[in-house]
Amino acid sequence: MVPNFSIPLNGLQQAGWDLDKIAHRIASQGQEARSNEEKGTPAVLDPAGDMVLLAQVENTAKASIRVLSAHDELAKDMLNLFA
Numbered sequence: 001m002v003p004n005f006s007i008p009l010n011g012l013q014q015a016g017w018d019l020d021k022i023a024h025r026i027a028s029q030g031q032e033a034r035s036n037e038e039k040g041t042p043a044v045l046d047p048a049g050d051m052v053l054l055a056q057v058e059n060t061a062k063a064s065i066r067v068l069s070a071h072d073e074l075a076k077d078m079l080n081l082f083a
Helices: 005-037 045-082
Strands: none
Touching: 005 045
């Protein structure tokens, strides 16, 4: 059985994309809040929700790294069998 590195790599890639989306939303919320203040309307921000999403992205990345480490160890063990 050959370790499949594509699954954890895809998880890391997805975590990166999700982080970019969250960062863009946080930045655009700040711009939207300033724009709303100028118009005299209240700003609606959800920093707690953003922090939850960031924690989820962090957990996804950590899990993917653990899977990559396990795959790496498995690949090393398989190579040692043939050496």
